[in-house]
Amino acid sequence: MSLLEVNDLKVRFHDAAPDHYAVGGVSFSMEKGDILGLVGESGTGKTVTAMCISGLLPREKADRSGSILLDGTEIFDCTEEELNRMLGSDMTVVFQEPMTSFNPVYRIGRQVEEGLYVHEKNLSKAQRKERALEAMRRAGLSDAEEIYRKYPHELSGGMLQRAMIAAAIVTNPKLLIADEITTALDVTIQAQIIDLLLDLNHNDGMTILFISHDLRVVRRLCSHVIVMQKGKIVENGRTENVFAHPQHTYTRHLIEAIPHRAKRLNEDE
Ligand SMILES: Nc1ncnc2c1ncn2[C@@H]1O[C@H](COP(=O)(O)OP(=O)(O)OP(=O)(O)O)[C@@H](O)[C@H]1O
Numbered sequence: 001m002s003l004l005e006v007n008d009l010k011v012r013f014h015d016a017a018p019d020h021y022a023v024g025g026v027s028f029s030m031e032k033g034d035i036l037g038l039v040g041e042s043g044t045g046k047t048v049t050a051m052c053i054s055g056l057l058p059r060e061k062a063d064r065s066g067s068i069l070l071d072g073t074e075i076f077d078c079t080e081e082e083l084n085r086m087l088g089s090d091m092t093v094v095f096q097e098p099m100t101s102f103n104p105v106y107r108i109g110r111q112v113e114e115g116l117y118v119h120e121k122n123l124s125k126a127q128r129k130e131r132a133l134e135a136m137r138r139a140g141l142s143d144a145e146e147i148y149r150k151y152p153h154e155l156s157g158g159m160l161q162r163a164m165i166a167a168a169i170v171t172n173p174k175l176l177i178a179d180e181i182t183t184a185l186d187v188t189i190q191a192q193i194i195d196l197l198l199d200l201n202h203n204d205g206m207t208i209l210f211i212s213h214d215l216r217v218v219r220r221l222c223s224h225v226i227v228m229q230k231g232k233i234v235e236n237g238r239t240e241n242v243f244a245h246p247q248h249t250y251t252r253h254l255i256e257a258i259p260h261r262a263k264r265l266n267e268d269e
């Protein structure tokens with residue numbers, strides 16, 4: 001059984017035109033251990049797809065249809081309570097805006113531990129802290145003890161993004177959904193986060209859905225890639241095949257848009 005099966009997913013926001021589907025019939029699956037890159041131009045439905053999978057799309061804002069099975073459980077049939085139980089243990093999501101994801105009044109450590117309060121209630125305070133520190137170190141926050149005590153406004157954007165990742169991996173989820181998490185970061189930190197994701201995948205078997213505009217990063221990181229255009233999938237395959245033999249004009253344009261030097265460097269690897 002696939003870890004994730006999305007079947008004919010359609011989403012139409014209530015305030016959109018009657019025939020405008022933010023997601024217009026998307027189907028794909030992910031096996032355990034896959035790193036799937038979801039790419040495509042802005043407004044094409046990537047985030048909305050991620051929100052559906054994680055059960056975060058507000059029901060009162062949009063009509064949706066189709067099916068999303070996570071490890072055999074139909075997400076669309078889950079109650080709020082069931083979703084809360086799954087979110088944080090079976091899957092976690094990291095979005096682009098760490099500033100708005102953290103609550104300014106709580107210390108970082110408390111927020112990294114959040115998932116443990118919900119999903120591993122029997123841990124002692126010391127055990128929770130140890131797990132949080134471990135997740136923070138893995139996310140590249142080497143002075144974890146110090147950062148544990150800090151407030152969100154005391155950290156740089158890059159550090160906050162890593163703290164977000166720490167919060168997302170502290171419960172060892174089966175599926176990590178990362179939506180544009182490297183986009184706002186400089187290249188060095190970007191590279192460190194890519195290495196972290198590869199490490200989580202290789203050593204912990206974590207399955208990752210990686211949403212990005214950056215085809216270069218997708219090429220380095222992802223085993224599979226899906227290209228979306230206007231709410232539909234136009235390309236789906238193993239990364240090396242999609243890059244070597246793009247089927248769709250849109251994908252060819254995307255690949256051609258990768259800066260020449262970067263393309264050459266990648267090919268030399
Ligand atoms: N809360 C909302 N209310 C109404 N329409 C929305 C809402 N969120 C997204 N949409 C619409 O859904 C479509 C898909 O948006 P989505 O955010 O999934 O794009 P995206 O591929 O993630 O783009 P980007 O690369 O810019 O993040 C867009 O047409 C957008 O206007």
Ligand SMILES: [Mg+2]
Nearest residue numbers: 046047048179
């Ligand atoms: Mg988006």
